[in-house]
Amino acid sequence: MNGLYRPRHGRMIGGVCAGLARRFGLAPxxxxxxxxxxxxxxxxxxxxxxxxxxxxxxxxxxxxxxH
Incomplete structure (x- = not known):
């Protein structure tokens, strides 16, 4: 999935930066x-x-x- 969401793992505060990083293929x-x-x-x-x-x-x- 390549949608924009807040991941369960790799969060620091709310997961917004981790979600943006995952969506755009960048390092958190x-x-x-x-x-x-x-x-x-x-x-x-x-x-x-x-x-x-x-x-x-x-x-x-x-x-x-x-799903």
Whole structure:
């Protein structure tokens, strides 16, 4: 599956960065670093993270919906 979801393993906080990394074929540490660095710029990055955390399904629900 190549959908966007929060994986069960490899999470640090909510699994958003790990899910984005898995979806786009990047290392989770790279996505986490980019997310952290983006917080130095003005903008709603933290709000976007919270929205993604609330809207992205957990891996279990993602796989259940696919079957």
């Amino acid at each position: 540490s790279t996505v986490r670093l980019l997310a952290l660095l983006s917080c130095l710029l003005p903008g709603p990055q933290f709000v976007v993270y919270l929205v993604l955390w609330a809207m992205l399904p957990n891996e279990d629900r993602h796989h259940a919906a696919a």
